[in-house]
Amino acid sequence: MKGKPGRALAVMSGREDSTSRSAVPLLDDEEGIGAAHAEDRRFVWALARGLEILRAFGPERTALSVGRLSAMTGMAKPTVSRLTHTLAALGYLRVVDKRGHYAPTPAVLTLGYPVLSALKVQDVATAPMRELAEATGCLVGLGARDRLSMVFAECTPPSWLVTLRLGTGSRVPMATSALGRAFLAGLGEAERDYLLGRLALRHGAEWEALGPRVADGIEQVRARGFCIVDGEWQRDVRTAACPLITADGVMGLMAGAPGYTITNEILENEVGPRLVELAAKLSPLIGS
Amino acid sequence: MKGKPGRALAVMSGREDSTSRSAVPLLDDEEGIGAAHAEDRRFVWALARGLEILRAFGPERTALSVGRLSAMTGMAKPTVSRLTHTLAALGYLRVVDKRGHYAPTPAVLTLGYPVLSALKVQDVATAPMRELAEATGCLVGLGARDRLSMVFAECTPPSWLVTLRLGTGSRVPMATSALGRAFLAGLGEAERDYLLGRLALRHGAEWEALGPRVADGIEQVRARGFCIVDGEWQRDVRTAACPLITADGVMGLMAGAPGYTITNEILENEVGPRLVELAAKLSPLIGS
DNA sequence: CATTTTTGTGTTGCCTAGCGAAACAGCCAT
DNA sequence: ATGGCTGTTTCGCTAGGCAACACAAAAATG
Numbered sequence: 001m002k003g004k005p006g007r008a009l010a011v012m013s014g015r016e017d018s019t020s021r022s023a024v025p026l027l028d029d030e031e032g033i034g035a036a037h038a039e040d041r042r043f044v045w046a047l048a049r050g051l052e053i054l055r056a057f058g059p060e061r062t063a064l065s066v067g068r069l070s071a072m073t074g075m076a077k078p079t080v081s082r083l084t085h086t087l088a089a090l091g092y093l094r095v096v097d098k099r100g101h102y103a104p105t106p107a108v109l110t111l112g113y114p115v116l117s118a119l120k121v122q123d124v125a126t127a128p129m130r131e132l133a134e135a136t137g138c139l140v141g142l143g144a145r146d147r148l149s150m151v152f153a154e155c156t157p158p159s160w161l162v163t164l165r166l167g168t169g170s171r172v173p174m175a176t177s178a179l180g181r182a183f184l185a186g187l188g189e190a191e192r193d194y195l196l197g198r199l200a201l202r203h204g205a206e207w208e209a210l211g212p213r214v215a216d217g218i219e220q221v222r223a224r225g226f227c228i229v230d231g232e233w234q235r236d237v238r239t240a241a242c243p244l245i246t247a248d249g250v251m252g253l254m255a256g257a258p259g260y261t262i263t264n265e266i267l268e269n270e271v272g273p274r275l276v277e278l279a280a281k282l283s284p285l286i287g288s
Numbered sequence: 289m290k291g292k293p294g295r296a297l298a299v300m301s302g303r304e305d306s307t308s309r310s311a312v313p314l315l316d317d318e319e320g321i322g323a324a325h326a327e328d329r330r331f332v333w334a335l336a337r338g339l340e341i342l343r344a345f346g347p348e349r350t351a352l353s354v355g356r357l358s359a360m361t362g363m364a365k366p367t368v369s370r371l372t373h374t375l376a377a378l379g380y381l382r383v384v385d386k387r388g389h390y391a392p393t394p395a396v397l398t399l400g401y402p403v404l405s406a407l408k409v410q411d412v413a414t415a416p417m418r419e420l421a422e423a424t425g426c427l428v429g430l431g432a433r434d435r436l437s438m439v440f441a442e443c444t445p446p447s448w449l450v451t452l453r454l455g456t457g458s459r460v461p462m463a464t465s466a467l468g469r470a471f472l473a474g475l476g477e478a479e480r481d482y483l484l485g486r487l488a489l490r491h492g493a494e495w496e497a498l499g500p501r502v503a504d505g506i507e508q509v510r511a512r513g514f515c516i517v518d519g520e521w522q523r524d525v526r527t528a529a530c531p532l533i534t535a536d537g538v539m540g541l542m543a544g545a546p547g548y549t550i551t552n553e554i555l556e557n558e559v560g561p562r563l564v565e566l567a568a569k570l571s572p573l574i575g576s
Numbered sequence: 577c578a579t580t581t582t583t584g585t586g587t588t589g590c591c592t593a594g595c596g597a598a599a600c601a602g603c604c605a606t
Numbered sequence: 607a608t609g610g611c612t613g614t615t616t617c618g619c620t621a622g623g624c625a626a627c628a629c630a631a632a633a634a635t636g
Contacts, residue, residue: 042373046334057402086332106432109400113457114345115392122455144394167410169401
């Protein structure tokens with residue numbers, strides 16, 4: 001690229017061995033918004049940065065300070081300060097203590113409602129998913145892609161299961177989860193190859209071992225309609241998943257449980273087929 | 289405490305703006321982001337505008353064009369075009385047809401997860417709420433304030449009820465819903481008076497009749513712990529609600545059903561007390 | 577069916593608003 | 607007080623908002 005230091009977050013920084021600067025501002029397991037839009041004149045950075053602030057929060061990061069946000073996102077502190085100030089003025093963030101820690105408020109939930117409503121999740125999916133969850137003892141989830149993760153649109157844990165903490169809006173990685181592999185299997189070739197390329201880029205060296213396992217999951221779906229992942233995403237969690245093609249695009253349906261409550265055989269012979277059956281039933285109902 | 293609102297509306301940036309302006313940019317039943325921050329140098333307008341774009345979508349407006357968004361929000365079309373372009377590049381919006389209609393994607397759900405996680409909704413609230421819902425035949429909801437509405441953090445409809453379409457992230461007006469009135473009753477005096485003032489401003493002439501009914505709801509809560517609203521929010525929907533004080537602030541708990549499935553007596557003698565009981569149980573568990 | 581009307585999106589010029597580096601102001605702790 | 611923190615203010619330079627224009631496609635009209 002060119003030596004213009006101009007904008008483009010700190011992702012492409014690293015010209016000199018800077019002392020105090022955090023090397024890479026990547027959030028959790030996500031890729032930043034980086035340089036992809038560096039020359040896009042229609043791209044408004046202020047909005048992208050503000051949303052990255054909201055994304056920085058998570059289950060174990062419920063309250064963050066300006067400095068912490070600055071380090072996590074790679075933005076300058078004054079910028080973060082202004083963005084948090086704005087988000088607080090709009091009601092999406094609030095100050096939780098005198099040290100200036102910010103936390104998201106329920107107002108952000110309103111942003112998500114239109115999608116849930118458009119997908120008709122509550123209308124058609126929740127009840128049969130819950131039924132399957134209670135019948136099999138698995139947590140049953142419906143998810144779609146977000147960047148290189150899968151995000152749950154609906155999540156129905158069986159009433160007695162408390163160890164798996166997932167819910168609407170939570171994410172699992174695409175490459176190591178059954179849900180992600182099933183989703184990939186449901187895509188057209190072009191889009192799947194594109195995503196596999198990005199995944200390879202993101203996982204770096206470990207892709208050597210991971211890539212074939214992803215390909216195997218896709219092959220499982222092709223062979224019998226669903227795939228199984230045992231302990232790759234989280235230790236001692238076994239999951240089956242199948243793709244779900246809707247009018248609004250490809251999603252995925254998964255069912256999983258801790259290893260000590262379910263065997264791979266049950267997952268394969270009972271849960272998997274019922275999952276495929278449910279996906280077929282939901283397929284024409286979900287989305288517009 | 290907040291600063292003085294003290295300004296009506298309009299006036300975005302230019303002060304000599306005498307040209308004909310698009311009338312009023314109000315979204316559905318919300319107040320715009322108007323003037324309160326007109327002179328706040330720390331306020332980032334681009335971010336506020338982008339979030340208003342996301343807010344413009346709703347259950348019956350699942351896909352919107354640039355022109356429509358421009359009319360709804362009062363922003364210029366090129367501005368909206370760039371914001372939608374940005375949101376699409378980030379994955380929060382996608383183009384759904386050749387005419388350039390945009391629709392939100394499941395990616396926006398990730399923004400809401402941190403709050404649900406922080407409130408521990410799934411961990412402690414969902415199960416007992418569902419239990420109450422099945423036992424009483426009411427939809428049971430847990431909500432918090434967003435601007436002048438109440439937004440649901442969790443919503444558990446009984447399995448057989450399909451006419452009430454509410455879910456996580458959906459909103460009901462503060463003044464005409466039992467949930468809103470119960471929330472107001474749970475606040476401290478200063479904040480309650482501030483909100484009542486804004487509500488009076490927003491409802492204009494009809495506040496003459498509405499205000500006393502709101503006050504009556506608050507009085508009901510004071511007397512017996514919950515209040516009842518019959519048909520004011522939606523025709524033929526009866527609802528009881530009570531405040532729920534958590535470590536993260538005041539919320540509200542409500543239970544409601546269509547009029548032909550429940551009587552006011554049952555609501556008053558059975559549902560209301562159980563609601564109060566549940567709120568007391570959840571109070572120490574929800575939030576940090 | 578071609579043409580005009582309507583509706584709606586994407587580009588320019590100009591000027592305001594916002595980003596970022598460095599300096600400035602609070603807070604605690606020792 | 608003196609550092610070592612962290613969050614907020616100047617100020618230059620650049621990105622982005624707004625108005626007007628240009629343009630594409632559906633709808634209306636003969």
